[in-house]
Amino acid sequence: MDAEATRELLEGVATGRTPVQAALEELQTKVMGDGHGFADLGYARVDTHRALRTGDPEVIYAAGKTPEQVTAIAARLHEAHPEHPVLVSRAEDAHRAALREAFGGLCVDDPIARMVSVGPPPRPQGGRVTVVCAGTSDLPVATEAAFTARVCGADVNQVTDVGVAGIHRLLAARDTLAAADCLVVVAGMDGALPSAVGGLVGVPIIAVPTSVGYGAAFGGLAALLTMLNSCAPGVTVVNIDNGFGAGLAAARIVRGRKENR
Numbered sequence: 632m633d634a635e636a637t638r639e640l641l642e643g644v645a646t647g648r649t650p651v652q653a654a655l656e657e658l659q660t661k662v663m664g665d666g667h668g669f670a671d672l673g674y675a676r677v678d679t680h681r682a683l684r685t686g687d688p689e690v691i692y693a694a695g696k697t698p699e700q701v702t703a704i705a706a707r708l709h710e711a712h713p714e715h716p717v718l719v720s721r722a723e724d725a726h727r728a729a730l731r732e733a734f735g736g737l738c739v740d741d742p743i744a745r746m747v748s749v750g751p752p753p754r755p756q757g758g759r760v761t762v763v764c765a766g767t768s769d770l771p772v773a774t775e776a777a778f779t780a781r782v783c784g785a786d787v788n789q790v791t792d793v794g795v796a797g798i799h800r801l802l803a804a805r806d807t808l809a810a811a812d813c814l815v816v817v818a819g820m821d822g823a824l825p826s827a828v829g830g831l832v833g834v835p836i837i838a839v840p841t842s843v844g845y846g847a848a849f850g851g852l853a854a855l856l857t858m859l860n861s862c863a864p865g866v867t868v869v870n871i872d873n874g875f876g877a878g879l880a881a882a883r884i885v886r887g888r889k890e891n892r
Contacts, residue, residue: 636714637683670707677704679711686886687783687879688712694721698729705730705749709737716750718782720775720875744774744874748782755786758812758885760878762787763804763828765794765818768843772874773817776839779878780815785885795823801831808832812885815877816866819843822854829863835884837877838868 640657643649668680682688688708693701701719708717719730722745730747731738739748760780764773770791781787788811793801801824808814809832817839818824825838838861840854847853851871858868869876 670711672703672707674700675704677707677711679708682712682715686883688715688717690875690879691717691719692721693719693723693726696726698725701726702729702733706733709734709749713750716748716752716782718779719747719749720779721745722747741774741778743771744778745771746775746778746875748778752781753784755781756784756886757882758786759810760785760787760813760815760881760885761790761808761811762815762878763790763793763808763817763824765792765820765824766843767792769817769819769841772839772841772872773815775874776815776817776878776881777874779875780882783879783882783886785882793824794818794820795827798827801827805831809834813837813881815839815874815881817841817874817877818858819851819854820848822857825858825866825868826861826863829861829866833865836863836866837881838866839874839877840868840871842872 640649640654644651644654670677670679678689691701691704705717705719719726727740727747730749731740734749737749739751762773762777764770777787777789790804790807793804808828811834814828814834814836816825816828816836819841820843822840825836829836838858840851840858842851844853855871858866
């Protein structure tokens, strides 16, 4: 349950529509898990309280987990937050197959992003997030960012393969970039794209370095340092290959901008 669902439940108690005991059971089962705000599955303590605290439920990072563990955690989160899709990141083929078997038509699966949503993305509630990537090789990280932002309620657009090696491609997309409420800019190699974008538009930018590149790219470290040293103002940087973190941050930014308006 998120803040809105909890508010409706409390209003139901206040007006007499919802019995106190029924509301207590709803809170214990969903928001408070086993009574402490989490559900203890033995191998995982699933945070059932996070949506109420932050507006976004806990996300399952599938790497290092078995398909059975991922499926069980997803089931518990879906029980706690049926109004929210459950997001699974870094899901390999076996994880995605297990989730499709367990949840059937509820699953939205993107093999490029390596992500699964148990439950369809909501109708966009926030502003526009545009995800821009320098090259097609950056698509897995860019698609992870786009998938995440969409599941978190943002209206998402993608602009692909507009790296600085062919700057005219980026200039041709300037109007699209300027129309966004937040930009996620993904690049490997020299990591120069966020600086170029930041010099063109006055939109908040979240830069994502990727591990794409030859030896001196050092697995994305070169792109990371370039982005951290950007001379263009308004560029914020997340970790290497962290499309998920960028997508979630962007969704929160546009959600906050809409609420403020």
